[in-house]
Amino acid sequence: MAEATSNVDMAKAQKTAEQVFGVLGGALVSAMIYLGDRLGFYRTMQSGEPVTSDELARKMGLHERWVREWLQGQASAGLIDYKGEGRFALSPEAAMVLANENSPLFLAGGFCALPAQMAILERLPESFRTGLGLPYDALGPEGARGVERLLAPFYRTQLVPVALPKLDGVVSKLKAGAKVADVGCGGGIAAIEMAKAFPQSAFHGYDISRHALERAGENRAKAGVTNVTFHDARAEPIPADASFDFISTFDCLHDMAHPEVVIAAIRKALKPQGTWMIADVHGQPSFEQNLTDNPLAPMMYGFSVLCCMSSAMSEPDGLGLGTLGFPEPVARRMVTEAGFTHFKSHDFDNPINAYYEVRP
Numbered sequence: 001m002a003e004a005t006s007n008v009d010m011a012k013a014q015k016t017a018e019q020v021f022g023v024l025g026g027a028l029v030s031a032m033i034y035l036g037d038r039l040g041f042y043r044t045m046q047s048g049e050p051v052t053s054d055e056l057a058r059k060m061g062l063h064e065r066w067v068r069e070w071l072q073g074q075a076s077a078g079l080i081d082y083k084g085e086g087r088f089a090l091s092p093e094a095a096m097v098l099a100n101e102n103s104p105l106f107l108a109g110g111f112c113a114l115p116a117q118m119a120i121l122e123r124l125p126e127s128f129r130t131g132l133g134l135p136y137d138a139l140g141p142e143g144a145r146g147v148e149r150l151l152a153p154f155y156r157t158q159l160v161p162v163a164l165p166k167l168d169g170v171v172s173k174l175k176a177g178a179k180v181a182d183v184g185c186g187g188g189i190a191a192i193e194m195a196k197a198f199p200q201s202a203f204h205g206y207d208i209s210r211h212a213l214e215r216a217g218e219n220r221a222k223a224g225v226t227n228v229t230f231h232d233a234r235a236e237p238i239p240a241d242a243s244f245d246f247i248s249t250f251d252c253l254h255d256m257a258h259p260e261v262v263i264a265a266i267r268k269a270l271k272p273q274g275t276w277m278i279a280d281v282h283g284q285p286s287f288e289q290n291l292t293d294n295p296l297a298p299m300m301y302g303f304s305v306l307c308c309m310s311s312a313m314s315e316p317d318g319l320g321l322g323t324l325g326f327p328e329p330v331a332r333r334m335v336t337e338a339g340f341t342h343f344k345s346h347d348f349d350n351p352i353n354a355y356y357e358v359r360p
């Protein structure tokens, strides 16, 4: 034993142990954010008014002892401010991230998928042995809802006013009346937001997830828009008739078992003068660069194993790109191979995604 530890740097081992505790802390605080979102703590505290655990428990119809433990944990994590004398407050800045579903920085919504994502761990050892991942729907309805709530803030606050106007000639076509597809549309929020803004245009969302398509139907009914149709892409693929003026793919190519097939279909579906907008995870071109220049890399590799790469490996010959697997050089190469000739990068100040404007 003494020999085995003789060349161990104990200070470094100690630091690793602290790091691992920190990581465990992050996981457990994440579980508490899940409860905060689910029980409505953040929304109830959104006014910023300092409250005691007793006041908050009475307001929310919850048990004071549990509320106190949750508040103290959130204050220890620095998410909620402790104001002294047993009072806690949610700052306006934290409210943007944790309470306000219409803020561009809202993140708490994605945590609703956490239990489903963790439950999948029971099934992943088998995937590590066989190589075969789990389809997107293995995460159940909450998996689809979590992705939708994580990504929707961009569509609600940035897509129409900030992003679309930066694309050459797209807004004028949408105003006049265009045919549009959102491929890998998930819960349909992007298509619905565009449909609300451009009533002259017809929008078509394509996806293969039963749970996502169910959400999309519900979201369309809630929004009351009539110019969006959702299609199960397995039964009704995007037509290869060069009829679309504008196509978008948001955060989905890296999840697909065969993005090259979908990219080829998009090439055939788009008009010669049409535009394709891609949003995909802002990865560095190499693992080495992700290691040194991407502080989100540990989280992204985690999401990849739990969801994105798993879905991209869910068919025996799946390409398996994964969360960080579609950085700009890969995007550029794959769209060029499919016959597109124009490729332009955009930065819409999004911490997660890179954006590309692509034309035939």
Ligand SMILES: C[S@@+](CC[C@H](N)C(=O)[O-])C[C@H]1O[C@@H](n2cnc3c(N)ncnc32)[C@H](O)[C@@H]1O
Pocket: 136, 147, 148, 151, 152, 183, 184, 185, 186, 187, 188, 190, 206, 207, 208, 209, 212, 233, 249, 250, 251, 252, 255, 256, 257, 258, 262
């Ligand atoms: C991370 S989600 C993004 C959903 C949506 N674009 C959003 O931003 O909320 C990826 C989506 O791609 C869909 N997808 C995967 N393979 C697909 C395929 N071959 N055709 C269409 N959609 C696909 C999944 O079902 C899932 O809904």
